Amino acid sequence: MSTPMLEVRGADVYYGASQILFNLDLTVEKGQTMALLGRNGAGKSTTFKAIAGLVPPRRGEVRLSGETVSGRAPYRIARAGIGYVPEDRQVFPEHSVEDNLIVAMKRGRRGEAYWTLTRIYEVFPILAGMRTRHAGRLSGGEQQMLTIARALMGNPDVLLLDEPSEGLAPIIVQAIGGLIRTLRGMGVTILLAEQNMHFCLDIATHATVVDKGQVVYRAPVAELRGNTAITQRYLAV
Numbered sequence: 001m002s003t004p005m006l007e008v009r010g011a012d013v014y015y016g017a018s019q020i021l022f023n024l025d026l027t028v029e030k031g032q033t034m035a036l037l038g039r040n041g042a043g044k045s046t047t048f049k050a051i052a053g054l055v056p057p058r059r060g061e062v063r064l065s066g067e068t069v070s071g072r073a074p075y076r077i078a079r080a081g082i083g084y085v086p087e088d089r090q091v092f093p094e095h096s097v098e099d100n101l102i103v104a105m106k107r108g109r110r111g112e113a114y115w116t117l118t119r120i121y122e123v124f125p126i127l128a129g130m131r132t133r134h135a136g137r138l139s140g141g142e143q144q145m146l147t148i149a150r151a152l153m154g155n156p157d158v159l160l161l162d163e164p165s166e167g168l169a170p171i172i173v174q175a176i177g178g179l180i181r182t183l184r185g186m187g188v189t190i191l192l193a194e195q196n197m198h199f200c201l202d203i204a205t206h207a208t209v210v211d212k213g214q215v216v217y218r219a220p221v222a223e224l225r226g227n228t229a230i231t232q233r234y235l236a237v
């Protein structure tokens with residue numbers, strides 16, 4: 001098997017004296033859309049912060065295409081190819097949609113420039129229609145699309161999306177879901193954290209379930225769908 005795109009190996013992660021993740025292992029292969037599922041407080045966001053270098057693991061490591069990136073500063077991890085979209089949609093509110101995209105523009109680590117403004121507008125036509133609008137004027141769903149588009153402008157090898165459906169109306173959640181499916185169809189490698197299992201089942205190819213900071217299940221999504229013992233016990237559905 002080829003080297004995984006993203007690996008977390010044996011990660012112990014703490015906030016101060018509290019241990020939040022315990023010996024956590026996670027693997028995302030190239031082209032997969034991996035759902036990271038678990039209840040509120042299970043450790044999904046902390047896993048993302050550990051990967052992005054905001055809360056580095058005290059033990060264990062994070063590897064991107066086989067290269068250890070944990071221990072580096074967050075901006076260096078981003079530059080290495082990890083595009084992180086945190087839960088709180090951070091846009092520059094006083095700047096236009098297009099300026100928000102342009103400041104994030106960067107070649108990938110092998111010099112790739114697949115994601116350009118033109119391609120972003122093809123995949124996100126809604127942003128094309130509001131390119132001169134101040135980002136602060138966008139709705140929550142539009143801002144979510146903009147933050148995903150901004151992360152892509154950095155030509156990452158893997159895209160981390162932390163609860164992209166959170167707090168959005170069902171019709172917008174559907175639109176975000178459709179967008180992630182489009183990215184999946186384009187071969188983008190995605191790690192998607194979600195509390196909403198139904199949202200994930202339609203989008204992801206694989207699932208990893210965490211509970212109390214530990215991985216309790218991993219399988220292709222089709223298997224999770226049929227596993228009511230797991231979904232009832234860990235996902236409260």
Ligand SMILES: Nc1ncnc2c1ncn2[C@@H]1O[C@H](COP(=O)(O)OP(=O)(O)OP(=O)(O)O)[C@@H](O)[C@H]1O
Pocket residue numbers: 015018020038039040041042043044045046047195
């Ligand atoms: N900055 C922090 N300091 C201390 N504890 C924290 C901090 N952030 C989160 N925690 C705790 O870490 C645990 C895991 O939180 P985390 O945010 O990773 O969960 P989650 O699965 O992403 O859930 P949510 O959907 O609520 O974001 C929780 O018990 C939470 O209270």
